[in-house]
Amino acid sequence: MYEGAVQELIDELGRLPGVGPKSAQRLAFHILEADGEDMARLVTAITTVKERVKFCTICGNVAEEERCAICRDPRRDPSMICVVEESKDVIAVERTRSFRGRYHVLGGAINPIAGVGPDQLRIRELLARLSDDQVQEIIIATDPNLEGEATATYLVRMLRTIGIPVTRLASGLPVGGDLEYADEVTLGRAFEGRRVMT
Structure with missing residues (x-):
């Protein structure tokens, strides 16, 4: 347990998906040791994305306008x-x-x-x-x-x-995979999704 601001930063970083307690601690100390200008750019990027980015009114994709680039593309x-x-x-x-x-x-x-x-x-x-x-x-x-x-x-x-x-979408064996390592569900899907070779 650290005191004050450091522990608050670790706690907040630990709430991010895929970031456990050890990773949160490493990130917090990286932020502490990093150049102030680099961290200012990070803060600006986070603030900007929260202010500007919303969800497309048509498809729900991320967008900076009312409609995303894909929905606007004729x-x-x-x-x-x-x-x-x-x-x-x-x-x-x-x-x-x-x-x-x-x-x-x-x-x-x-x-x-x-x-x-x-x-x-x-x-x-x-x-x-x-x-x-x-x-x-x-x-x-x-x-x-x-x-x-x-x-x-x-x-x-x-x-x-x-x-x-x-x-x-079809699912099954990955390219470069071996049959012996495939689980039963994946192998079963591969059989269901088979196609005629021409």
Whole structure:
């Protein structure tokens, strides 16, 4: 236990995701030892992001304007919507350069243990986007974990009644992986997602 400001800084840093007590302590002492100008830039960057960045009114992605750059881009295909959990997932999909449609960021995944149900996600906003008959396919790209699967199942059941085709990203074996190290669920998904070789 440190006294005063140092302990307060460690406590606040420890509240960040993925930062445990030891990491928080290391970060706090790095901040203490770092150049004042570097830390002033860090403070400015944090303040600026909190003041300027908001969420896109259409898709829920991070944006500095009312609409994000993807929703403003007329070259994007409005007939496909890729549903993701978080804004960082948009970046992951964009890096593939395989998808030229639009996105919908849910703001998380269904997780009853953490108190997150469908009403806490941006599902109503997704349904509102489907009312103009422009969307021809919804791609569900939630994480392949328990919460992501629960969210995908919920969305499929809800969207099935609308009549728009709903697809799910394939999952299975990673490139460069070995079968002997794959768990049963991953290997099972790989079998389900197999395709004809031409």
